[in-house]
């Protein structure tokens with residue numbers, strides 16, 4: 001399978017090159033040149049397949065430059081935690097993607113890209129520098145996924161004061177090959193620093209840069225897998241059902257993965273983009289105009305993105321036609337007050353504690369519930385990652401899992417940095 005730049009189909013590279021470069025030479029994102037055709041018998045028998053089977057069937061055609069047995073080993077290491085589909089009520093299911101080491105769905109993409117990069121670099125004995133911008137959860141997942149992985153130095157750029165104390169500890173306490181950079185700016189500023197670095201020839205030559213953000217296609221591909229798996233789980237009880245998939249979204253990697261799953265033949269009735277007050281995409285779906293906005297700080301901070309980078313990939317999947325996107329994707333923006341109310345209501349009615357991001361998804365699902373059922377909401381983080389929000393919503397403390405308690409007790413190690421590309425470049429080269 002080849003990967004091409006979104007803006008220039010002549011810029012064509014292998015999976016390995018797409019992964020190593022992060023973004024194409026013209027500064028735009030890589031997409032698969034074609035979509036694989038999955039066997040009909042697989043699509044019609046999803047419920048009989050394991051997570052491992054599904055991952056192999058989907059990823060093998062996208063990644064034909066890794067021998068099958070090596071790819072299987074990588075897949076085994078990536079999907080080594082459960083992904084339960086939980087029944088919230090008769091219409092809404094939660095796909096719990098948060099049982100990995102840092103308790104958010106980003107563990108899937110981060111572990112996969114770490115394993116794949118390590119695999120390629122081991123064969124080449126080459127060192128690279130990985131940059132990643134984070135609004136909170138990517139940094140923790142990437143830090144854990146890449147910790148002590150040989151040949152890779154990791155720089156995590158996060159917005160000062162805009163991530164939760166727990167998220168900050170998860171990315172600043174490892175040390176070793178993991179370097180945390182506290183940027184005096186927003187997530188979008190961090191992302192811009194990463195993008196500018198990737199385009200900078202001096203930095204590229206000196207450090208062999210790439211990124212583990214979801215602009216890297218290596219993050220996105222493994223996320224396609226769990227949508228197939230969630231539907232397979234649902235079809236065990238309800239054969240042939242075709243659910244609507246609701247994705248709490250920020251940078252739109254996760255929703256794009258769901259759209260890829262659907263394009264590959266996953267039975268998905270409709271897609272719902274649920275956002276917080278950073279409503280760039282819901283506004284686009286209403287007006288046809290894609291207008292980035294200044295990032296707003298909300299309770300679901302991992303979705304505080306004013307310039308959703310992956311949305312161009314989603315548009316491309318729908319041939320860049322607004323009418324097509326509009327008829328396949330519904331956008332709903334949820335306020336902080338609605339988020340808190342949803343956490344309260346779900347706790348009262350279903351005895352289930354939603355994290356603030358998943359609560360945005362469930363609140364959106366409730367707005368559509370009688371029109372589009374059943375629905376699978378991607379449950380993107382464990383509520384214990386956001387104890388302050390849960391305390392506010394439910395007026396009670398949430399038990400802290402052991403792994404998080406240990407992280408909280410460690411000292412923070414980070415470098416404070418202005419939002420200034422020249423200063424950042426000088427620091428990297430020093």
Ligand SMILES: *Cc1c(COP(=O)(O)O)cnc(C)c1O
Pocket residue numbers: 104105106137138214248249250251252253254255302303357358380381
């Ligand atoms: C990153 C994140 C999101 C948003 O995912 P995107 O792929 O950026 O749209 C949602 N919820 C949680 C908990 C996250 O960490």
